[in-house]
Amino acid sequence: MRARVQSLLFxxxxxxxxxxxxxxxxxAAWEFNQDGDAEGWQAxxxxxxxxxxxxxxxxxxxxxxxxxxxxxxxxxxxxxxxIDLRIKAPGSSSVKIYWINDLNExxxxxxxxxxxxxxxDYEIPVLTRQSWRGRIVTLSxxxxxxxxxxxxxxxxxxxxxxxxxxxxxxxxxxxxxxxNDRIPVIAVxxxxxxxxxxxxxxxxxxxxxxxxxxxxRIQSRSGLAVQAFDTLRWVLRSTVTGEFDIQTLVFSDTTxxxxxxxKASFVDCFWSQDRFILSAWGPPEQNEAEYTEYRDAYFNxxxxxxxxxxxxxxxxxxxxxxxLNVSHVIRGDIRAPEDKVPSEITDADLxxxxxxxxxxxxxxxxxxxxxxxxxxxxxxxxxxxxxxYLRQRxxxxxxxxxxxxxxxxxxxxxxxxxxxxxxxxxHVRLFMEIVKPELLSYDxxxxxxxxxxxxxxxxxxxxxxxxALLYDVPFCNIIQAIGSLAEEGQVWRTLHEGELRWLAHSSxxxxxxxxxxxxxxxxxxxxxxxxxxxxxxxxVRQVNSEIMAxxxxxxxxxxxxxxxxxxxxxxxxxxxxxxxIRSATPAIDLLLGMFRDxxxxxxxxxxxxxxxxxxxxxxxxxxxxxxxxxxxLETAEWQPVSIVPDGELVSFEAEFLPGGxxxxxxxxxxxxxxxxxLENPENFTLFANYPNPFNPQTTIxxxxxxxxxxxxAVYNPLGQEIAVLTHGRRPAGEHxxxxxxxxxxxxxxxxxxxxxxxxxxxxMLLMK
Numbered sequence: 001m002r003a004r005v006q007s008l009l010f011x012x013x014x015x016x017x018x019x020x021x022x023x024x025x026x027x028a029a030w031e032f033n034q035d036g037d038a039e040g041w042q043a044x045x046x047x048x049x050x051x052x053x054x055x056x057x058x059x060x061x062x063x064x065x066x067x068x069x070x071x072x073x074x075x076x077x078x079x080x081x082x083i084d085l086r087i088k089a090p091g092s093s094s095v096k097i098y099w100i101n102d103l104n105e106x107x108x109x110x111x112x113x114x115x116x117x118x119x120x121d122y123e124i125p126v127l128t129r130q131s132w133r134g135r136i137v138t139l140s141x142x143x144x145x146x147x148x149x150x151x152x153x154x155x156x157x158x159x160x161x162x163x164x165x166x167x168x169x170x171x172x173x174x175x176x177x178x179x180n181d182r183i184p185v186i187a188v189x190x191x192x193x194x195x196x197x198x199x200x201x202x203x204x205x206x207x208x209x210x211x212x213x214x215x216x217r218i219q220s221r222s223g224l225a226v227q228a229f230d231t232l233r234w235v236l237r238s239t240v241t242g243e244f245d246i247q248t249l250v251f252s253d254t255t256x257x258x259x260x261x262x263k264a265s266f267v268d269c270f271w272s273q274d275r276f277i278l279s280a281w282g283p284p285e286q287n288e289a290e291y292t293e294y295r296d297a298y299f300n301x302x303x304x305x306x307x308x309x310x311x312x313x314x315x316x317x318x319x320x321x322x323x324l325n326v327s328h329v330i331r332g333d334i335r336a337p338e339d340k341v342p343s344e345i346t347d348a349d350l351x352x353x354x355x356x357x358x359x360x361x362x363x364x365x366x367x368x369x370x371x372x373x374x375x376x377x378x379x380x381x382x383x384x385x386x387x388x389y390l391r392q393r394x395x396x397x398x399x400x401x402x403x404x405x406x407x408x409x410x411x412x413x414x415x416x417x418x419x420x421x422x423x424x425x426x427h428v429r430l431f432m433e434i435v436k437p438e439l440l441s442y443d444x445x446x447x448x449x450x451x452x453x454x455x456x457x458x459x460x461x462x463x464x465x466x467x468a469l470l471y472d473v474p475f476c477n478i479i480q481a482i483g484s485l486a487e488e489g490q491v492w493r494t495l496h497e498g499e500l501r502w503l504a505h506s507s508x509x510x511x512x513x514x515x516x517x518x519x520x521x522x523x524x525x526x527x528x529x530x531x532x533x534x535x536x537x538x539x540v541r542q543v544n545s546e547i548m549a550x551x552x553x554x555x556x557x558x559x560x561x562x563x564x565x566x567x568x569x570x571x572x573x574x575x576x577x578x579x580x581i582r583s584a585t586p587a588i589d590l591l592l593g594m595f596r597d598x599x600x601x602x603x604x605x606x607x608x609x610x611x612x613x614x615x616x617x618x619x620x621x622x623x624x625x626x627x628x629x630x631x632x633l634e635t636a637e638w639q640p641v642s643i644v645p646d647g648e649l650v651s652f653e654a655e656f657l658p659g660g661x662x663x664x665x666x667x668x669x670x671x672x673x674x675x676x677x678l679e680n681p682e683n684f685t686l687f688a689n690y691p692n693p694f695n696p697q698t699t700i701x702x703x704x705x706x707x708x709x710x711x712x713a714v715y716n717p718l719g720q721e722i723a724v725l726t727h728g729r730r731p732a733g734e735h736x737x738x739x740x741x742x743x744x745x746x747x748x749x750x751x752x753x754x755x756x757x758x759x760x761x762x763x764m765l766l767m768k
Contacts, residue, residue, distance in 0.1 A: 027080040028073045029158040032057045040071025044141065046148070058153040066146060070098075070139030077101065077136050079161055081127030081194025081226070083109075086155035088119045092146035093339060094416065097124065099131075100138050107131025112416045113144075115340050119155055126159075127194050128227060165193035166200065166224075168260040170248045172236075175436035175471055176391070179241050179268040182213055187232045187248045187260070191224040198223050200252035202232055207244045210264065213237045214768070238266040271368070271398040271438050273474050275321075276551035277514035278544060279303045281478060282521030286311060291318050294520070297537065298544035303516055304370040307356045316365040323370040323400050326356055330386060334372050336379035339411040345382040350389045357393045368398035368439070375401065377414030377427055380434040387435055398438045402478060403431060405444035406460040421459055421571055428467050440468050443478035443518060446503070449493045458591075459571030461510045462562070468511070469559065476514030479503040481540060482525050494532050497539035498611035502659030504543050508550055509593030509605040509661055511559030515547060549633045550663060557595035557603055560717065565590040567609060580622040580666075580719030582649055588615045591661075600748040600763065602666040602717055608656030620651045622719055624752050624761045627667030628652060638665060684708065686753045686760035689739075693765040696742040700725065700762070702753050703734040711754040712737055717747070725751075741766050 030039045035053050043050045046063035059066060083097060096110040107129050114120045126132045136159075144152060166189060173184040187204075191197050203218045215234035224230055238244070243265045251257035279301035284290035295318055302322035305311050307329075315322040327334070331349035333342030353369075360366055369390055375383060387399040406424045410416055415430070417423035431437070442464055446454040461477070468475035481500060482492050495503075507515055517540065519525040527536040563575040567589035575581060575592060581604070584590055591607040608615045621628075621643075628641040641664070643650050654662060687701040700712065710730050714723040722744065725737045741749075746768045753760045 024084075024158075025080070025161040025163075027075040027159045027161065029156065030057075030071075030154075031055070031156045032154065041142075042069045044069040056153045056155055059151060061144075061146060061148055061150045061152075063148050064146070066144050066150070066152070068142040070141060072138045073136060073159070075136055075159065077127075077132045077134060080159050081125060081132075082160050082162055083124040083126055084156070084158040084160055085111075085122045085124060086119055086157075087113070087122065087152060088117065088155075089113050089115065089144055089146060089150075089152035090117045091115055091150045092144045092152060093411070094145045095122075096141075096143045096145075097126075097139060098141040098143070099126075099136050100140050101131070101134040102137050103134055105131055105134070106140070110416070119153075125192075125194075125227060161195075162193040163195045164191060164197040164252075164255055166190070166197070166250045166252075166255060166258045167192045168202075168248055168250045168258050170246065170260045170262055171433060172246075172262060172264065173470055173472075175432065175438055175473060176270045177238075177264055177266045178270060179266050180237065180239055183236045183238075183264075185234050185236055185246065187250075189221075189224065189230045189232070189250055191226060191228055194226055196223055196225050198252055198254055200224065200250060200255070203249040203251075204234055205247040205249065205261075206236070207246075209240050209242065210236055210238045210244050210246065210266075236264075238264070241266050241268050267395065269395045271396055273398075273439070273513055273555075275300070276548065276555055277301045277321075277367075277476065277516075278547060278551075279515075280481075280517040280520035282519040282523060282526055284520060286314050293537075295320065297541040298548050300548075301367070307360065309359075312360060312363055312366060316363070321365045321367045323368045324356060324360060324366055325370045326353055327370060327372050329353060329356060330371070332382060334375060334379055334382050334386060336376035336382075336414065337412075339376055339378065339414055341378045342382060345385050350386065353386075353390065353393070357390070361394060366397065368400050371399050371401045373402045374404045374408075374412070374443075376412065377430050379414075380430055384435045387437060400439060400441065401431075401435065401437060402476075403428065403440075403442040405442060406456045406463070407444075407454070420456065421463070424460070425463050428463055432467050432471050438473055439476060439514070440464060440471075440473050441476035441478065441514070441516075445480040445482075445492055445518070447480055447493050447495060447499055448491055451493070456570060458506070458564070458569040461506065462571050462573075465510045465559065465562065474513035475511070476516060477503075477507040477512050478516045478518050479507065481517040481527050481536065482519060482530070494527070494530055494536060495539070496535070496611075497542060498658030498660075500539050500543045500659075501546070501657060502607075502609070502611035504547055505605075505607050505659060505661035506591055506609075508547065508554060509591050509607050510562055511554075511593065511595075513555065546633050546660075549636055550631070553603075553631065553663065554595070557597055559593065560596050560602075561592075561594040563592045563594075564609075565592060576720060578720050580625060582620040582622070584617040584619055586617060588617050588656075590617075593661075596717060596748075600717070600765070603663060604666065605661045605663050606654065606656070607661035608659060611659035613658055614655065616653070616655045618646070618651050619654050620646055620649045623648070623650045624715075624719075624750070624759055625650065625666060626761070629665040629667065631663040631665070684710070684753065684755040684758075684760070686751075686762060688762060689751065689764045693767045694741070695766060695768050697738055697740050698764060699736050699738050700751050701734060701736045702760075704730060704732050704755070706732045708755050713752055713754075714739060715750040715752060717750070719750075722749075 032052050038052050044067040046061050046066040047059045048062040049060040051058050092113045092115050094110050094112050098108040100106050111124050168189050170187045201220050213235040246264050247261035249259050278299050281303050283302045284294040302315050304325035305322040307324045329352040332345035336342045390399045413427045415423045415427045444460045446457040464475050564572050565575045566587050568574045589609040593605040595603040629638040630641050632639050641652050643652050685703045689698045689700045711727045712725045713721050746766050751762050
């Protein structure tokens with residue numbers, strides 16, 4: 001009997017292990033249960049042989065992109081939103097299915113394939129395509145991306161309706177769960193079906209030792225549209241170490257419940273970066289001359305060292321630190337460079353690490369293990385096992401893995417998609433979620449020959465910074481410093497000092513806590529072997545001296561925001577109009593990296609994005625800034641900056657080296673002016689709020705010596721106004737205003753009283 005079903009049937013199908021049993025409605029199906037019957041499918045291109053036997057349609061290919069032509073059908077697209085495909089396609093990276101509707105409109109959808117010798121189930125959401133509409137009259141083609149010679153077999157292909165279906169994933173936004181730390185946890189709920197849901201409920205289930213610090217255990221949510229996501233967030237903490245099960249449950253009145261969770265291993269022993277890491281790929285040769293030259297250029301870390309006692313001792317004797325190179329002893333595929341799913345790494349594969357871990361356990365100048373460079377996402381599961389294994393064997397050392405840049409191809413990243421930004425974002429997201437690194441590293445080379453610059457350097461920084469902050473890990477940028485050896489096919493140019501400074505200071509402004517140059521050594525990519533060796537070395541040494549002058553301060557700061565003033569590259573954010581920095585005259589292009597220290601003090605690193613010329617400008621800022629200090633790179637001391645009135649604002653003069661940054665400390669967190677202060681006491685006085693810290697209400701008081709026009713407003717640390725407490729004419733005397741901060745997050749806030757052309761500012765701390 002032909003297995004193709006044109007009538008609408010209800011069947012029960014197990015989609016895959018991640019999904020519960022769900023009732024599907026079938027619009028059309030091809031099961032290939034009758035030998036010799038291809039049920040309307042035909043060889044179209046690059047197929048040498050097509051057979052149907054034992055419930056499978058199988059083909060042998062003889063060229064690239066083998067294609068089947070599909071049969072005619074008739075079904076309403078609105079009623080059926082998925083194609084279920086079970087296929088085995090060794091060597092194939094993707095399959096693409098095409099269709100035509102009754103308006104003669106064509107559409108298609110592609111899905112990545114496992115590419116091994118096993119059958120896999122794929123659920124393809126055609127409802128996400130705008131072209132899946134009207135009445136579908138044919139599946140016109142099925143095309144595989146496979147090199148010849150190859151083969152593939154299809155077990156079945158079905159067009160189905162699923163209805164409402166909840167998927168849920170629960171993720172801790174930390175790679176190491178530290179005892180007594182606040183651990184953000186999110187649950188991502190998706191309606192992966194093709195019908196919108198009614199309201200539903202989420203329940204967080206915690207074992208007794210784990211406490212809920214922020215959030216509500218049971219929440220009711222409104223309906224979820226087709227393919228839409230809902231994200232819930234909690235903050236957990238454990239005062240004890242140990243492994244505990246964290247579970248989330250999603251359920252509604254019309255669907256079965258779905259659960260997801262993770263094992264939370266709370267630990268009290270972990271790696272912590274205690275110094276800025278400045279290194280170079282392709283480290284110096286192990287001799288006195290090269291190490292002295294390397295050290296004189298202010299480098300403090302060897303990127304990878306052979307796991308030998310003599311090599312490690314040589315590093316320690318020169319007062320440096322290093323990563324042990326263990327990539328060669330890990331059996332199994334930890335890179336997946338061919339964009340194919342590798343075999344699962346085993347405990348036996350990992351055991352090769354044991355002698356190295358044990359032999360070098362007590363060497364203080366080893367900070368971690370160098371694992372691999374630029375892995376494909378298909379290797380992340382194996383890398384996660386390596387990182388976890390090393391963390392269990394020696395938690396005080398970090399596993400180092402470096403990622404591709406944004407301009408890597410889809411097959412290099414192991415993530416499908418045509419948009420470089422979104423596929424790279426997904427690549428990094430998967431890396432953090434699966435591998436769980438304690439240090440996030442990537443490379444990006446921006447300067448090409450013929451004076452051509454890249455276009456997505458800052459986009460790359462934005463994505464890396466986002467995930468470093470989200471998971472609370474430091475990040476490293478491998479920056480370019482390579483010579484141009486034309487005979488070696490070099491495409492990057494030799495950099496001058498301004499370009500090197502531009503790379504280094506932009507990384508610092510984005511919050512990098514490590515920098516590695518590519519490359520040092522004597523090979524074709526090493527600047528020590530390029531014709532401009534002395535020029536490049538001198539420039540690197542100068543820029544490194546600036547990095548290491550900034551480093552002690554930046555290591556104590558947290559990156560809060562990054563903005564671009566005037567020129568705004570793709571994928572970045574422009575400076576808000578209500579920020580405390582307002583303009584630069586002349587309108588030079590500036591990068592503004594905002595930071596905060598543990599006491600709530602604010603800093604900004606302003607960088608000149610012109611790497612060829614010194615730039616000077618008058619920087620206009622909010623008049624609430626009471627003082628400003630500049631970090632002097634030569635003296636390593638803070639110097640006061642003169643602030644002068646400038647219309648309704650105030651301003652200061654700034655000068656920037658080519659590609660250089662100035663680091664400023666912002667003095668708007670000074671104490672509130674006392675009522676008997678000497679500055680304009682006859683007009684008004686702003687008192688300290690009480691209580692402080694507070695939750696969620698505090699009272700702010702001020703006094704006026706006469707009736708005046710006043711404005712009392714609250715600002716976040718970026719200088720953005722978030723609440724106006726009073727605005728208008730107020731009589732002489734003392735006034736008290738209560739601010740209820742129930743709707744804003746914990747943190748430091750400013751309150752500013754404007755009276756005529758004068759202002760006073762206070763600081764308060766909300767602790768929920």
